[in-house]
Amino acid sequence: MEIITSEFFQRALIGGVLIGITAPLMGLFLVLRRLAMIGDTLAHVSIAGVALGFLIGVYPIGVGLVFALAATFAIEKLRKAYKSYAELSIAIIMSGGVALASLLFSMGKGFNVSVSGYLFGSIYTLDDTDLLLIGIVTIIVLVAVFLHAKELFLLSFDEDAAAVSGLPTRYFNFLISILTALVISVSIKIVGALLVSALLTIPAACSLVIARSFKRSVITVVIIAELAVIGGLIIAGVWNLAPGGTIVLLLIAILLLLLSIRRKFSA
Amino acid sequence: MRADQQQTVCHQNVIELSNISFSYQQKPVLENVQFALRERDFVGLIGSNGAGKTTLLRIIVGLLKPDSGTVNLFGQPIGQFRDWNRIGYVPQKNAFNPLFPATVREVVMSGLYSRNKLFRRVTKADGIKCDEALHAMNIEDLAGKRIGQLSGGQQQRAFLARAMINNPALLILDEPTVGIDAETQQDFFHLIKHMHQHHNITFLMVSHDLDMIRSYLGEEPKGQSGKLKFYVKHSHEIEDCVETNLTHSLKDLRHSMEREKVGAGLGNHN
Numbered sequence: 001m002e003i004i005t006s007e008f009f010q011r012a013l014i015g016g017v018l019i020g021i022t023a024p025l026m027g028l029f030l031v032l033r034r035l036a037m038i039g040d041t042l043a044h045v046s047i048a049g050v051a052l053g054f055l056i057g058v059y060p061i062g063v064g065l066v067f068a069l070a071a072t073f074a075i076e077k078l079r080k081a082y083k084s085y086a087e088l089s090i091a092i093i094m095s096g097g098v099a100l101a102s103l104l105f106s107m108g109k110g111f112n113v114s115v116s117g118y119l120f121g122s123i124y125t126l127d128d129t130d131l132l133l134i135g136i137v138t139i140i141v142l143v144a145v146f147l148h149a150k151e152l153f154l155l156s157f158d159e160d161a162a163a164v165s166g167l168p169t170r171y172f173n174f175l176i177s178i179l180t181a182l183v184i185s186v187s188i189k190i191v192g193a194l195l196v197s198a199l200l201t202i203p204a205a206c207s208l209v210i211a212r213s214f215k216r217s218v219i220t221v222v223i224i225a226e227l228a229v230i231g232g233l234i235i236a237g238v239w240n241l242a243p244g245g246t247i248v249l250l251l252i253a254i255l256l257l258l259l260s261i262r263r264k265f266s267a
Numbered sequence: 268m269r270a271d272q273q274q275t276v277c278h279q280n281v282i283e284l285s286n287i288s289f290s291y292q293q294k295p296v297l298e299n300v301q302f303a304l305r306e307r308d309f310v311g312l313i314g315s316n317g318a319g320k321t322t323l324l325r326i327i328v329g330l331l332k333p334d335s336g337t338v339n340l341f342g343q344p345i346g347q348f349r350d351w352n353r354i355g356y357v358p359q360k361n362a363f364n365p366l367f368p369a370t371v372r373e374v375v376m377s378g379l380y381s382r383n384k385l386f387r388r389v390t391k392a393d394g395i396k397c398d399e400a401l402h403a404m405n406i407e408d409l410a411g412k413r414i415g416q417l418s419g420g421q422q423q424r425a426f427l428a429r430a431m432i433n434n435p436a437l438l439i440l441d442e443p444t445v446g447i448d449a450e451t452q453q454d455f456f457h458l459i460k461h462m463h464q465h466h467n468i469t470f471l472m473v474s475h476d477l478d479m480i481r482s483y484l485g486e487e488p489k490g491q492s493g494k495l496k497f498y499v500k501h502s503h504e505i506e507d508c509v510e511t512n513l514t515h516s517l518k519d520l521r522h523s524m525e526r527e528k529v530g531a532g533l534g535n536h537n
Binding site: 032034147150151153154156157158160161162163164165166167168207208211212213214215216217 | 325328329330349351352354356358363364366367368369370372373374376377378380381382383384385386389411412413429439
């Protein structure tokens, strides 16, 4: 039990709690706009950035962030080229990211150990820079979402109506993409690139099961994510399990529980 | 509601389309479409699938740019037009995901979130506007329900309430009766007709339901462009434009509807 009072665990907890606010928030907007897979894609591309960061000796999360932002632009460009098959662009960029990452891995065999930390998460190794970056991203996301809550709602619900109301839809789409890229690149050290999309999408999936209003679903996603992150970290710490995997499995357990409860209600 | 609306001359052009052409992947969809909508017109835009109805609608509201030609809204070129809250928009019924977590109230309120409202908070006055719109459409009891739980006809009313919350001068409806049973369609059309006759609202309704359009707008289209037909009815005799007994507030809408219903012996189908 003494692990919980240790410094690295406290850092993990702070980082996890912050990500537990921002990741599900951005995930909710993505899921409602049927862009759930974008989270996965950006995470895979970030990994290529992380690998490059190790290779050239630059702060890996920073390079991952640049890669995620670049991927956002690339997805938008490809979406335009394939209009009605927009999901194609996501598949292409995702595999491109993985390919580039594996190439960069093979170029620098020595750092394989630390890279795997970014694939599956290494929340116990968060340093001050990581925490600072997570803090800044959290503030940016919260300010943007708070400032534009009503516009983001309308845009998610009915993009055409938003455009007819004169809202700059392109700007808002862009805003969502940028914020998502920011959140994902700082999250990969916590749950891992392969698992980060769970933290984005599963809370939103839970809220679709139980929330009636948009306001409540915003609150629901954050509560569920925090339950899973805090609970998962404690369970993983006490029984010495992988924290990222524990958090994600806990999220899935919550989703299953909610689904079964709802079935009882409607039956 | 607004005094300046009463004083405006009746037959100003609300929408002016001149020589609109648009092609989609080298295939011409619209060619030299020419049409003007005057204040208090009810225009039915009819055309088979692929005739370019939705494309034209998207051009009118600025979602698409035409390859050539110009669109004027309320006398202003669309590029300079900023009064988006004068336009109410009712989408096709299937435009949203039924699982979407939003209450009827949240959806109706979203009619207020225009460009002019950016960075502004929702006020108490906005809440009252929302209550009035809900009341006018007779859906105030459903305000707390999730939009996807409503029947097709109720959803339509919710979207109409959203469009009406700003007291728009122009109401654009995109196939509002698709996927709704005949009786509810009748009810909805009755409501729309009433609004046209008693409120200072100009209507543009896209539809493929020729019978319904003809029954109100007459047998012959006033204009034609390719496969698109424009059926037009003005809300009153063209010579008689000084009609003053228009209801301008949403509050009165339901009241006057109910009076009419009692007279006609129509039930409420909600």
